[in-house]
Amino acid sequence: MKFPFRRRKSSPKTKSEGGAGPMGVSGVKARIQLRLLSQLKWEANAPKKVKGDKSEKGVVQLSQPAVAKALWPDLDTLQGCTDFLKSSGLNTRALEHAARMVDHFKSSYQMGDSSLPDEFRIQAWKGTLRRIAKTLVDQLLASNPRLESSCAVNQENMSQLRSACETWVLGSVHEKIICACKQMFGQSDKILDDNLVRLDKVDPIVLGVRSEFKEFVLGEALLQFRMISRGRTPLEKAICLRKTINCIIEGILSVISSCSGTAAEKDGLLPCTDDLLSFMLLLMARSRVKNLQANACYMYNFLSLQLEDEQGGELAYHVTNFVAACNYLISGEVEKLVATIPTLSNLETTPASVKSLSPKCRRDRVAKFF
Known part of the structure; x- marks a missing residue:
């Protein structure tokens, strides 16, 4: 399935993450490159042309390489x-x-x-x-x-x-x-949990969720993300992340398809990387999953023991962005964000400086850390 994601015109700001610790994510940018990832998925799953199969007159198609038989039906668990x-x-x-x-x-x-x-x-x-x-x-x-x-x-x-x-x-x-990971990250996970509780009480728009998607129900994505603590291996946990991201994407596209309007107007609603990042932060706040930093460390460091390049592959890609999101949620940047954003029950007392921010500016405030 191919997802056409639009790209922002403005250049994203970057900020190095100091003191990343054992996760080794110094300077990691948690800007999930969905367009490239979707293209790779589509190319990998595209049907191969078979020699002698003429779908079009006069066109001889290429032979399809032999598909390896799996050693066992279920090696993901x-x-x-x-x-x-x-x-x-x-x-x-x-x-x-x-x-x-x-x-x-x-x-x-x-x-x-x-x-x-x-x-x-x-x-x-x-x-x-x-x-x-x-x-x-x-x-x-x-x-x-x-x-x-x-x-x-x-x-x-x-x-x-x-x-x-x-x-x-x-x-x-x-x-x-x-x-051991829980011992290492006990203090930072406590800070992260406190910040997520506070973020759960704020208007999703302040997190960068666009008004068009404000009523979007995370639903299936929440169920998938809450399974992350049940996985005993980094692979099982990383697969939960991938399923979570896919659920968010499918939900957003479903909302867009149900909207009335011209094709150009719908194209303007297509999510970019910042939109997905905002949904991920909202998801982490709503899920109330504990020990996120410990789980991130476990996945990042042990997802692949054999491969030296641990950043290769789709699963490792999702894990790297999840690690960066966890680091953002315990940073001084999010403390400033929480201190200035209104809660749903206190919208009447919203500071003028916050009210004046456009949805794009709000998303940029969240995304600039990465």
Whole structure:
């Protein structure tokens, strides 16, 4: 599905985020590039031309590449990955050895207060978990000839195997890692929760939600976002983010399609990146999900253990923007915003300086941090 998003004429302001900590998001701009992302999705899902299939007279179409058969139907969830790894008795010894390594990790690593900086501790945990996952992959390939043959002839299957092993390892140490993240971000999550409670009481227009969408009900997006705390692996949590964004986009486009007016007027309602950012902030305020900073850290640092480029891919893209949104919500910028915006019950006493702001200026005040 392709979404035509318009681009702002004015150049967005940027501001570096200092002291980003273990998330490593210094200078990250949380301006979600939906137009490019939608184009990539459309190109990836576009039907391929097949040789000999002449949809138009005289036009010979290109051959379609063979599609790799998935190793298992459901490798996006911890349960699915566990079922896959336990589906063959040839995998038993490798899993038992990996389980012993996981138990050693959970018993030997101290997750409490430490003199080491948080980012060093996280890198040490990642290094150990990466070795456990790699050992599991190597032993599975060595003990299961059928699996080894499938992965040898298809790189996609090899990637699926690595991802399944990472998911299983991370699911096994979830409580250990997420509790450590909660300790690291306990104070900042408390500040973030307080700010979100205050933002939930303000007029959505002040957050940058345009008046045309003021009555937009988040509905399904709220249900999806609240599932983020239930996921035990970074992959499950990141998929919740992706589904949340898709629900917001579909809801906005549904509102636009139901509006009366000319095509040009509807085109003027098409959301840009700032609009989606404003909805995301409103969603975070309405959802009342706790430990957002801890979840952001967990996803950002552990989404991919095998790949060095952790910023690649659609899921990592959503996670990076979510991290930046969390950092914005505990910044001095949002404190100034909350101090000057009116609540729905206090619109009559709105300061003149706030009333005079156009919807675009309000969105820019929220977006300029990024």
